Amino acid sequence: MIWAVLILLGAAYLLALLLLFTRQRKIVFNPKSETARLEDYAAPQGLAPVTYRTQDGVDLIGWYLPPARPDGQTIAYFHGNAGHHGDRVVRIVPYAAAGYGVLLAGYRGYGGNPGTPTEQGLYADARAALDFLQKQGVGPDRLIIFGESLGSAVATQMATERPARGLILEAPFASILRSARQRYRYLAFDLLVRDKFDTLSKIAAVNMPLLVIHGDLDRTTPAMFGRMVFEAAREPKAGFFPPLAGHNDLMQHGMPERVLAFLEELGKSAQ
Structure with missing residues (x-):
C-alpha cells in the first residue's frame, strides 16, 4: 500500500514539474496583445509612435518623446511583464515635464507588436530601442x-552591454529562479527555468x-530582492526603499522626486 502511495505522490510531483515547465512563460510574461493607441492616454505633447527593427528582423513600435533640455538627456524606459508600453505613459509624465526625452520601448x-x-x-528588442536612440543623437x-520590474532585468543587461550616464x-528582482523558489519552493530548479533574467x-x-x-x-517582488541587487552593485x-510602498504605487511614495534628483545629479556630473 505504501508503495502505491509513494508512486502516486511521485507522479503528482512530476506532473507539477511538467506543468510549471510548460506554463512558465505564461507566468513570466503577461502581455496585452492589442495594439497600444496613443490617443487612449493623456500623453505628453510630442510623444509619438516610432518604429525600429531588431537584429532578428522584428519590426517594433515604441513611443518616443525627444528631449527638450539643452543637455539632451533621454530615458530609455523598459516596462514590466504585464500590459504594454502605453500603460506606462503616466509613469513618465514627471520626467517629460522636466524636459527629459523618453523612449517607451x-x-x-x-x-x-509581432x-x-x-x-x-x-x-x-532593447538593443534595437537603444540603436534607435543613438540614431536620434542620444549618445x-x-x-x-x-x-x-521585469524590465529591470532588461535594463541591467543593456547596462552591461552599452555605456550610459546612469x-x-x-x-x-534578483532572478527568475529566486522568485520562483519563493513561490514554488520544491518545484523550482535552475535547469527547468527557460528565461533566467539573472x-x-x-x-x-x-x-x-x-x-x-x-x-x-512589495508582495509581487519582495524588497529583499531589490536590496540584494543594491548590495551587489x-x-x-x-x-x-519607501516603507509604505508596494509594487505598483511607488509614484505615490516619492519615486518621481527621487528619480528627478538622481537625474539632476547625473546632469551636474556631466558638466
Whole structure:
C-alpha cells in the first residue's frame, strides 16, 4: 500500500514539474496583445509612435518623446511583464515635464507588436530601442536606462552591454529562479527555468551610477530582492526603499522626486 502511495505522490510531483515547465512563460510574461493607441492616454505633447527593427528582423513600435533640455538627456524606459508600453505613459509624465526625452520601448508580443516574448527576444528588442536612440543623437553621455520590474532585468543587461550616464531600477528582482523558489519552493530548479533574467549575477558588471527603488511592502517582488541587487552593485549607487510602498504605487511614495534628483545629479556630473 505504501508503495502505491509513494508512486502516486511521485507522479503528482512530476506532473507539477511538467506543468510549471510548460506554463512558465505564461507566468513570466503577461502581455496585452492589442495594439497600444496613443490617443487612449493623456500623453505628453510630442510623444509619438516610432518604429525600429531588431537584429532578428522584428519590426517594433515604441513611443518616443525627444528631449527638450539643452543637455539632451533621454530615458530609455523598459516596462514590466504585464500590459504594454502605453500603460506606462503616466509613469513618465514627471520626467517629460522636466524636459527629459523618453523612449517607451516596445516588446515583441506586447501592444500589437509581432512575435512572442522570451528573455533573449526582449534583450534583442532593447538593443534595437537603444540603436534607435543613438540614431536620434542620444549618445552614452545623454542616455539613462530605466527598468521597471521585469524590465529591470532588461535594463541591467543593456547596462552591461552599452555605456550610459546612469541606470535606474524600479522594483527589481534578483532572478527568475529566486522568485520562483519563493513561490514554488520544491518545484523550482535552475535547469527547468527557460528565461533566467539573472540580474543579481550581472549587476556587479554595471559601471555607471545606479539608483535602486523598491517598496518595502512589495508582495509581487519582495524588497529583499531589490536590496540584494543594491548590495551587489558597484558604487556610485543610491537606494530608495519607501516603507509604505508596494509594487505598483511607488509614484505615490516619492519615486518621481527621487528619480528627478538622481537625474539632476547625473546632469551636474556631466558638466
